[in-house]
Amino acid sequence: MPTKISRLVPVLIIDLIIFFIGILGFMQNINKGGLNPDTHVSFDLQNNHLIVNRVHNAQFSDLLPHDILDKIGTHEPRTKEELEFIFDGFETGDRIDITVIRSGIQHIFHLQLPTYYHNIYLIIQLIIGFSFFILGIFVLYKQPDLLVARVWHWASIGTAAIILCTFGHYPIDNLVTTIIVRVAFLTAYAFVPALFLYISFIFPGLKWPGYGKLVKFLVGLSLVLALTEIFLFIRALHPLSTESYRIFVYVFDLNRVYFASALLLGVGNLIHSYFTFREDSEKRKIRWALLGLCTGPPVFIIFWQIPQLLSYDALLPEEFIVLIMVIVPVTFSIAIIRYNILNIDLLIRRSTIYFLIVFCLFLIYDLIVGTVIMIIGTFTIKSSLLVSIIVAILTPLLFDRMRSQIQGFINRKFFWV
Known part of the structure; x- marks a missing residue:
């Protein structure tokens, strides 16, 4: 047998x-070169063109916001997926030519690709x-x-x-x-x-x-x-x-x-x-x-x-x-x-209750910020302090009440308690 x-x-x-x-x-990911939108350069898609949105790293300071990406080498990417596809053909450390259009004038920059x-x-x-x-x-x-x-x-x-x-x-x-x-x-x-x-x-x-x-x-x-x-x-x-x-x-x-x-x-x-x-x-x-x-x-x-x-x-x-x-x-x-x-019941109850409480507190914070902006027009340092004070006062007042209400709802609907 x-x-x-x-x-x-x-x-x-x-x-x-x-x-x-x-x-x-995994080894291919280690060698992946490119411009990570979170740490290097981010692009926006506008009118079928990739536009430089933000430059996060001084290494790429030649690129400026609102530059229109024209070419990577000889290729013309028109979407973020195409841009990543082109970059994936290069390793970390490879040097590439990036062509951008700035104020109607074409500029070519020679950049060294970082690790993505x-x-x-x-x-x-x-x-x-x-x-x-x-x-x-x-x-x-x-x-x-x-x-x-x-x-x-x-x-x-x-x-x-x-x-x-x-x-x-x-x-x-x-x-x-x-x-x-x-x-x-x-x-x-x-x-x-x-x-x-x-x-x-x-x-x-x-x-x-x-x-x-x-x-x-x-x-x-x-x-x-x-x-x-x-x-x-x-x-x-x-x-x-x-x-x-x-x-x-x-x-x-x-x-x-x-x-x-x-x-x-x-x-x-x-x-x-x-x-x-x-x-x-x-x-x-x-x-x-x-x-x-x-x-x-x-x-x-x-x-x-x-x-x-x-x-x-x-x-x-x-x-x-x-x-x-x-x-x-x-x-x-x-x-x-x-x-x-x-005890899965206790684990789910507590995690769900506190998740919903945090979600409700964030929602209340957003509503307060929105209300302040509607009243004064802009969200300044003084108004942010005002919001922080209001939230600091409301949080302990609402926490116990929200916890009991949410706990009662979860117990009735999911655990029949």
Whole structure:
């Protein structure tokens, strides 16, 4: 009779291959050169042109706000995605020619590309990527015969591939490595949403007998997206073409919509399961899963996916988005394996209560600031002191009342207390 480990050997071999591809992707991120909008130079998209918005680093003081970006070398980027695509062909330290138009006059500057990702981001990326790998394998090892454990394993491994193989430097002299890493990333990005939605129909138990048809549809859709994106990226890569990359970005944006929609539908499905399943053990499992899913994915969608779909910079630094996602594999692994490890009810109640209190206090602060601006016209140092005094007075007066009201609402609606 085969042992647990021997049965998992084929899966572990595939995991190992994906792990090494993830390391290759991480190395490409280390060598990624470019202008990070948070630390170097940020651009705005106006009338189909990239305009310099802010220069954060004195190294690039030759560029001024309102400069129109015309060319990078011989290429003419017209979107932020195309600009990053062009930069990804260069390594950190490479010198490039940037052509801008200032007051109708063309200027050419010779710039040395800095490292796009700083060390803190790279460390966080590596730790979070490994966390998804390790917890995905651990859950499968502990529950190899459980369907949800097997599906979660691939979803977790796929998420690790997305994190480690995100768009990095593609060496022109080694396109094979670039294509391998990009195939892994795009395949994972297309299939992870399908796997997550699949999980929402089988966790904590089978919810819908006809889920098989939905799974086949999702697998087919993911396969079409992955193959289309891989083909379009390779066509844009060799020879380098921003026009072809523009088509790739259009399809990739559809994948982003698919990703966000699947996450939202999956969370909604689990919330529905919470109210339909009656066993207390099943409800505890769902509460553990929702603790992570209601924290990580909403931040990813609201502060990362939506701004990029609208051609804006992300609203939060990328390292923060990656870091907050670590709660998902931790809570989901606990939900599948050891849902009784902690008092999840107390944990959810307290975290939800204090999160909502902080949110309400921020909302009150914004309302006070808005009211002051409406009255005096501008927000000056004196008016900011006035607002601080008002908030300092109101906070202790409102805190206890808000806490009791919010706690009562959560207890009634979610815990039937």
